[in-house]
Amino acid sequence: MALLTPEDLENINRQLQEADSTVRRVTGLDIKGVCKDFYGMTPCCEKVGIVPVTSGNGIIGNFSGSLHVITEYFGFDSFVTAMPDVSGYYEAVRNGARIILMADDNTFLAHNLKNGKIANNQPCTGRIYAEIASRYLKADSKDVLVVGLGKVGFPGAAHLVNKGFRVYGYDSDKALLEKTVSDLGITLFEPENPRKFSIIFEATPCADTVPEFVISENCVISTPGIPCAISRELQEKYGVELVMEPLGIGTASMLYSVL
Numbered sequence: 098m099a100l101l102t103p104e105d106l107e108n109i110n111r112q113l114q115e116a117d118s119t120v121r122r123v124t125g126l127d128i129k130g131v132c133k134d135f136y137g138m139t140p141c142c143e144k145v146g147i148v149p150v151t152s153g154n155g156i157i158g159n160f161s162g163s164l165h166v167i168t169e170y171f172g173f174d175s176f177v178t179a180m181p182d183v184s185g186y187y188e189a190v191r192n193g194a195r196i197i198l199m200a201d202d203n204t205f206l207a208h209n210l211k212n213g214k215i216a217n218n219q220p221c222t223g224r225i226y227a228e229i230a231s232r233y234l235k236a237d238s239k240d241v242l243v244v245g246l247g248k249v250g251f252p253g254a255a256h257l258v259n260k261g262f263r264v265y266g267y268d269s270d271k272a273l274l275e276k277t278v279s280d281l282g283i284t285l286f287e288p289e290n291p292r293k294f295s296i297i298f299e300a301t302p303c304a305d306t307v308p309e310f311v312i313s314e315n316c317v318i319s320t321p322g323i324p325c326a327i328s329r330e331l332q333e334k335y336g337v338e339l340v341m342e343p344l345g346i347g348t349a350s351m352l353y354s355v356l
Protein backbone atom coordinates (compact mmCIF):
# COMPACT_ATOMS: atom_id res chain seq x y z
CA MET A 98 0.00 0.00 0.00
CA ALA A 99 1.56 3.25 -1.16
CA LEU A 100 1.23 6.05 1.38
CA LEU A 101 1.04 9.71 0.43
CA THR A 102 3.95 11.90 1.54
CA PRO A 103 3.80 15.51 2.77
CA GLU A 104 5.74 16.46 -0.42
CA ASP A 105 3.00 14.97 -2.66
CA LEU A 106 0.54 17.34 -0.96
CA GLU A 107 2.54 20.57 -1.16
CA ASN A 108 0.54 23.52 -2.58
CA ILE A 109 -2.61 21.42 -2.82
CA ASN A 110 -4.68 24.47 -3.74
CA ARG A 111 -2.47 25.20 -6.75
CA GLN A 112 -2.44 21.51 -7.73
CA LEU A 113 -6.25 21.50 -7.61
CA GLN A 114 -6.54 24.66 -9.70
CA GLU A 115 -4.19 23.21 -12.33
CA ALA A 116 -6.09 19.92 -12.40
CA ASP A 117 -9.34 21.87 -12.71
CA SER A 118 -8.09 23.73 -15.82
CA THR A 119 -7.01 20.45 -17.41
CA VAL A 120 -10.35 18.78 -16.60
CA ARG A 121 -12.12 21.80 -18.14
CA ARG A 122 -10.06 21.53 -21.36
CA VAL A 123 -10.61 17.76 -21.51
CA THR A 124 -14.33 17.55 -20.68
CA GLY A 125 -15.77 21.07 -20.99
CA LEU A 126 -16.71 20.92 -17.28
CA ASP A 127 -14.73 21.59 -14.13
CA ILE A 128 -14.25 18.87 -11.47
CA LYS A 129 -17.36 20.03 -9.59
CA GLY A 130 -19.33 19.93 -12.84
CA VAL A 131 -18.23 16.36 -13.61
CA CYS A 132 -19.05 15.25 -10.02
CA LYS A 133 -22.46 16.96 -10.14
CA ASP A 134 -23.30 15.35 -13.48
CA PHE A 135 -22.00 11.94 -12.43
CA TYR A 136 -23.59 11.72 -8.97
CA GLY A 137 -26.60 13.98 -9.65
CA MET A 138 -25.98 15.90 -6.40
CA THR A 139 -24.75 19.35 -5.31
CA PRO A 140 -23.27 20.12 -1.87
CA CYS A 141 -25.31 22.38 0.34
CA CYS A 142 -22.65 23.46 2.89
CA GLU A 143 -22.67 20.05 4.61
CA LYS A 144 -20.35 20.25 7.61
CA VAL A 145 -17.38 17.90 7.21
CA GLY A 146 -15.33 16.77 10.23
CA ILE A 147 -11.77 15.67 9.34
CA VAL A 148 -10.28 13.35 11.95
CA PRO A 149 -6.49 12.73 11.98
CA VAL A 150 -5.64 9.06 12.62
CA THR A 151 -2.43 7.98 14.40
CA SER A 152 -2.57 4.19 13.90
CA GLY A 153 -0.01 2.32 11.76
CA ASN A 154 2.44 4.71 10.12
CA GLY A 155 0.75 7.60 11.92
CA ILE A 156 -0.19 11.10 10.92
CA ILE A 157 0.97 12.31 7.49
CA GLY A 158 2.01 15.96 7.54
CA ASN A 159 -0.31 18.03 5.29
CA PHE A 160 -2.93 15.22 5.02
CA SER A 161 -5.69 16.63 7.25
CA GLY A 162 -4.72 20.20 6.28
CA SER A 163 -5.01 19.30 2.60
CA LEU A 164 -8.43 17.70 3.19
CA HIS A 165 -9.50 20.95 4.83
CA VAL A 166 -8.40 22.94 1.74
CA ILE A 167 -9.98 20.39 -0.64
CA THR A 168 -13.37 20.22 1.11
CA GLU A 169 -13.65 24.03 1.21
CA TYR A 170 -12.58 24.21 -2.47
CA PHE A 171 -15.54 21.99 -3.38
CA GLY A 172 -18.04 24.02 -1.35
CA PHE A 173 -18.18 22.06 1.91
CA ASP A 174 -17.90 23.69 5.35
CA SER A 175 -15.13 21.74 7.09
CA PHE A 176 -12.94 21.57 10.18
CA VAL A 177 -10.05 19.43 11.42
CA THR A 178 -10.46 18.09 14.94
CA ALA A 179 -7.88 19.04 17.56
CA MET A 180 -7.78 15.46 18.87
CA PRO A 181 -7.00 12.38 16.71
CA ASP A 182 -8.64 8.92 16.61
CA VAL A 183 -11.64 8.09 18.84
CA SER A 184 -11.44 11.37 20.74
CA GLY A 185 -11.34 13.22 17.42
CA TYR A 186 -14.37 11.32 16.14
CA TYR A 187 -16.27 12.24 19.29
CA GLU A 188 -15.17 15.86 18.90
CA ALA A 189 -16.26 15.94 15.22
CA VAL A 190 -19.75 14.63 15.95
CA ARG A 191 -20.18 16.86 19.02
CA ASN A 192 -19.23 19.88 16.89
CA GLY A 193 -21.91 19.21 14.29
CA ALA A 194 -20.09 17.24 11.58
CA ARG A 195 -22.54 15.59 9.17
CA ILE A 196 -19.82 13.90 7.12
CA ILE A 197 -16.71 12.30 8.66
CA LEU A 198 -13.47 12.01 6.63
CA MET A 199 -10.67 9.86 8.03
CA ALA A 200 -7.93 7.52 6.85
CA ASP A 201 -5.59 4.89 8.25
CA ASP A 202 -2.89 3.13 6.18
CA ASN A 203 -5.45 0.94 4.37
CA THR A 204 -8.75 2.76 4.21
CA PHE A 205 -9.73 6.35 3.53
CA LEU A 206 -13.46 6.79 4.12
CA ALA A 207 -16.23 9.37 3.96
CA HIS A 208 -19.26 8.61 6.14
CA ASN A 209 -22.44 10.66 5.96
CA LEU A 210 -23.95 10.36 9.43
CA LYS A 211 -27.28 11.78 8.28
CA ASN A 212 -28.15 9.32 5.49
CA GLY A 213 -25.80 6.45 6.43
CA LYS A 214 -23.94 6.48 3.08
CA ILE A 215 -20.27 5.49 3.24
CA ALA A 216 -17.54 5.76 0.58
CA ASN A 217 -14.09 4.27 0.11
CA ASN A 218 -11.41 6.38 -1.60
CA GLN A 219 -10.09 3.70 -3.96
CA PRO A 220 -13.24 2.87 -5.99
CA CYS A 221 -14.38 6.50 -5.85
CA THR A 222 -11.02 7.63 -7.23
CA GLY A 223 -11.04 4.97 -9.95
CA ARG A 224 -14.56 5.88 -11.08
CA ILE A 225 -14.02 9.65 -11.23
CA TYR A 226 -10.71 9.45 -13.13
CA ALA A 227 -12.31 6.95 -15.53
CA GLU A 228 -15.36 9.21 -15.86
CA ILE A 229 -13.14 12.22 -16.69
CA ALA A 230 -11.24 10.14 -19.29
CA SER A 231 -14.52 8.92 -20.81
CA ARG A 232 -15.63 12.53 -21.37
CA TYR A 233 -12.62 13.50 -23.49
CA LEU A 234 -14.10 15.87 -26.07
CA LYS A 235 -11.45 15.12 -28.71
CA ALA A 236 -11.43 11.30 -28.33
CA ASP A 237 -11.11 9.58 -31.71
CA SER A 238 -13.04 6.43 -30.65
CA LYS A 239 -14.57 4.62 -27.67
CA ASP A 240 -11.38 2.58 -27.19
CA VAL A 241 -9.69 3.05 -23.81
CA LEU A 242 -6.45 1.60 -22.50
CA VAL A 243 -6.45 0.87 -18.75
CA VAL A 244 -3.04 0.29 -17.16
CA GLY A 245 -3.20 -1.10 -13.60
CA LEU A 246 -6.24 -3.13 -12.56
CA GLY A 247 -5.95 -3.05 -8.76
CA LYS A 248 -8.16 -1.43 -6.12
CA VAL A 249 -8.37 1.86 -8.05
CA GLY A 250 -8.02 0.59 -11.63
CA PHE A 251 -10.54 -2.26 -11.45
CA PRO A 252 -13.58 -0.15 -10.48
CA GLY A 253 -12.51 2.46 -13.04
CA ALA A 254 -12.31 -0.19 -15.77
CA ALA A 255 -15.70 -1.63 -14.70
CA HIS A 256 -17.19 1.86 -14.92
CA LEU A 257 -15.88 2.29 -18.48
CA VAL A 258 -17.34 -1.09 -19.48
CA ASN A 259 -20.72 -0.03 -18.02
CA LYS A 260 -20.54 3.19 -20.05
CA GLY A 261 -20.13 1.20 -23.28
CA PHE A 262 -16.41 1.78 -23.89
CA ARG A 263 -14.17 -0.85 -25.51
CA VAL A 264 -11.68 -1.43 -22.71
CA TYR A 265 -8.18 -2.80 -23.29
CA GLY A 266 -6.63 -3.85 -19.97
CA TYR A 267 -3.01 -4.23 -18.96
CA ASP A 268 -1.41 -5.16 -15.62
CA SER A 269 2.10 -6.45 -14.92
CA ASP A 270 0.55 -9.15 -12.69
CA LYS A 271 -0.34 -11.72 -15.35
CA ALA A 272 -2.68 -13.80 -13.15
CA LEU A 273 -4.63 -10.71 -12.04
CA LEU A 274 -4.74 -9.47 -15.64
CA GLU A 275 -6.19 -12.72 -16.98
CA LYS A 276 -8.78 -12.95 -14.19
CA THR A 277 -9.85 -9.33 -14.67
CA VAL A 278 -10.10 -9.66 -18.45
CA SER A 279 -12.40 -12.62 -17.94
CA ASP A 280 -14.44 -11.07 -15.07
CA LEU A 281 -15.04 -7.77 -16.89
CA GLY A 282 -15.21 -9.15 -20.43
CA ILE A 283 -12.54 -6.72 -21.63
CA THR A 284 -9.69 -7.20 -24.13
CA LEU A 285 -6.24 -8.14 -22.93
CA PHE A 286 -3.77 -5.54 -24.20
CA GLU A 287 -0.67 -7.24 -25.54
CA PRO A 288 2.42 -5.02 -25.88
CA GLU A 289 3.56 -7.39 -28.67
CA ASN A 290 0.65 -5.99 -30.74
CA PRO A 291 1.21 -2.26 -30.20
CA ARG A 292 -1.41 0.38 -31.09
CA LYS A 293 -2.20 3.95 -30.10
CA PHE A 294 -5.03 5.25 -27.88
CA SER A 295 -6.55 8.69 -27.47
CA ILE A 296 -7.91 7.78 -24.01
CA ILE A 297 -5.69 6.19 -21.35
CA PHE A 298 -6.57 5.59 -17.69
CA GLU A 299 -3.63 4.60 -15.46
CA ALA A 300 -3.72 3.47 -11.82
CA THR A 301 -0.42 1.97 -10.69
CA PRO A 302 2.08 2.93 -7.96
CA CYS A 303 4.93 2.93 -10.51
CA ALA A 304 6.50 5.55 -12.81
CA ASP A 305 6.67 5.45 -16.62
CA THR A 306 4.07 2.70 -17.00
CA VAL A 307 2.55 4.06 -20.21
CA PRO A 308 4.94 3.21 -23.07
CA GLU A 309 5.50 5.61 -25.96
CA PHE A 310 4.00 3.23 -28.55
CA VAL A 311 0.45 3.55 -27.07
CA ILE A 312 0.45 7.37 -26.88
CA SER A 313 -1.34 9.20 -29.69
CA GLU A 314 -0.94 12.91 -30.41
CA ASN A 315 -3.07 15.01 -27.98
CA CYS A 316 -4.34 11.99 -26.06
CA VAL A 317 -5.65 12.23 -22.50
CA ILE A 318 -3.98 10.29 -19.69
CA SER A 319 -6.20 10.34 -16.63
CA THR A 320 -4.11 9.02 -13.78
CA PRO A 321 -4.47 9.00 -10.01
CA GLY A 322 -1.35 6.78 -9.83
CA ILE A 323 1.63 8.25 -8.04
CA PRO A 324 4.38 8.69 -9.29
CA CYS A 325 3.55 9.88 -12.79
CA ALA A 326 2.71 7.40 -15.57
CA ILE A 327 4.76 9.24 -18.20
CA SER A 328 7.84 11.46 -18.35
CA ARG A 329 7.51 15.21 -18.90
CA GLU A 330 9.45 14.69 -22.14
CA LEU A 331 6.78 12.34 -23.56
CA GLN A 332 4.01 14.58 -22.27
CA GLU A 333 5.45 17.51 -24.20
CA LYS A 334 6.39 15.49 -27.30
CA TYR A 335 2.77 14.28 -27.80
CA GLY A 336 0.86 17.24 -26.29
CA VAL A 337 -0.66 14.87 -23.70
CA GLU A 338 -3.51 16.21 -21.55
CA LEU A 339 -2.48 14.86 -18.14
CA VAL A 340 -5.16 14.69 -15.44
CA MET A 341 -3.17 13.94 -12.27
CA GLU A 342 -3.62 15.22 -8.75
CA PRO A 343 -2.73 13.46 -5.48
CA LEU A 344 -5.85 13.71 -3.28
CA GLY A 345 -8.53 16.25 -4.23
CA ILE A 346 -10.31 14.71 -7.22
CA GLY A 347 -10.74 11.38 -5.44
CA THR A 348 -11.90 13.10 -2.26
CA ALA A 349 -14.46 15.16 -4.23
CA SER A 350 -15.76 11.92 -5.74
CA MET A 351 -16.13 10.37 -2.24
CA LEU A 352 -17.97 13.42 -0.87
CA TYR A 353 -20.39 13.72 -3.79
CA SER A 354 -21.06 9.97 -3.62
CA VAL A 355 -22.33 10.21 -0.01
CA LEU A 356 -24.61 13.25 -0.52
Ligand code: NAD
Nearest residue numbers: 099245247248249268269270301302321322323343344347
Ligand atom coordinates in the same frame (compact mmCIF):
# COMPACT_ATOMS: atom_id res chain seq x y z
P1 NAD B 1 -3.04 -1.64 -6.12
O1 NAD B 1 -1.76 -2.15 -5.59
O2 NAD B 1 -4.33 -2.21 -5.63
O3 NAD B 1 -3.06 -1.77 -7.72
C1 NAD B 1 -1.99 -1.36 -8.53
C2 NAD B 1 -1.92 -2.31 -9.74
O4 NAD B 1 -0.92 -1.82 -10.63
C3 NAD B 1 -1.53 -3.75 -9.36
O5 NAD B 1 -2.48 -4.66 -9.88
C4 NAD B 1 -0.14 -3.92 -9.99
O6 NAD B 1 0.10 -5.24 -10.43
C5 NAD B 1 -0.22 -2.95 -11.15
N1 NAD B 1 1.08 -2.51 -11.65
C6 NAD B 1 2.19 -2.17 -10.94
N2 NAD B 1 3.17 -1.81 -11.77
C7 NAD B 1 2.68 -1.89 -13.03
C8 NAD B 1 3.23 -1.63 -14.31
N3 NAD B 1 4.49 -1.19 -14.46
N4 NAD B 1 2.44 -1.82 -15.39
C9 NAD B 1 1.18 -2.26 -15.25
N5 NAD B 1 0.61 -2.53 -14.05
C10 NAD B 1 1.36 -2.34 -12.96
O7 NAD B 1 -3.00 -0.06 -5.88
P2 NAD B 1 -4.25 0.92 -5.90
O8 NAD B 1 -4.83 1.01 -4.54
O9 NAD B 1 -5.12 0.56 -7.05
O10 NAD B 1 -3.51 2.33 -6.15
C11 NAD B 1 -2.91 2.63 -7.40
C12 NAD B 1 -2.19 3.97 -7.31
O11 NAD B 1 -3.16 5.01 -7.14
C13 NAD B 1 -1.24 4.12 -6.12
O12 NAD B 1 -0.12 4.88 -6.55
C14 NAD B 1 -2.04 4.93 -5.11
O13 NAD B 1 -1.23 5.65 -4.22
C15 NAD B 1 -2.77 5.87 -6.06
N6 NAD B 1 -3.96 6.53 -5.51
C16 NAD B 1 -4.10 7.85 -5.81
C17 NAD B 1 -5.24 8.53 -5.40
C18 NAD B 1 -5.41 9.97 -5.81
O14 NAD B 1 -6.33 10.62 -5.33
N7 NAD B 1 -4.61 10.49 -6.71
C19 NAD B 1 -6.22 7.86 -4.68
C20 NAD B 1 -6.05 6.51 -4.40
C21 NAD B 1 -4.91 5.85 -4.83
Ligand code: 2YJ
Nearest residue numbers: 101149150156157160200202203205
Ligand atom coordinates in the same frame (compact mmCIF):
# COMPACT_ATOMS: atom_id res chain seq x y z
O1 2YJ C 1 -4.59 10.89 9.44
C1 2YJ C 1 -3.49 10.81 8.86
O2 2YJ C 1 -2.74 11.81 8.71
C2 2YJ C 1 -3.07 9.48 8.28
N1 2YJ C 1 -3.56 8.40 9.09
C3 2YJ C 1 -3.52 9.42 6.84
C4 2YJ C 1 -3.26 8.12 6.11
C5 2YJ C 1 -3.59 8.23 4.64
N2 2YJ C 1 -3.72 6.92 4.06
C6 2YJ C 1 -3.23 6.61 2.86
O3 2YJ C 1 -2.63 7.42 2.18
C7 2YJ C 1 -3.46 5.20 2.43
N3 2YJ C 1 -2.82 4.97 1.13
C8 2YJ C 1 -4.93 4.82 2.38
C9 2YJ C 1 -5.73 5.71 1.51
C10 2YJ C 1 -5.87 5.16 0.13
C11 2YJ C 1 -6.04 6.28 -0.85
N4 2YJ C 1 -4.79 6.75 -1.42
Ligand code: MG
Nearest residue numbers: 344345346347
Ligand atom coordinates in the same frame (compact mmCIF):
# COMPACT_ATOMS: atom_id res chain seq x y z
MG1 MG D 1 -7.21 12.38 -6.56
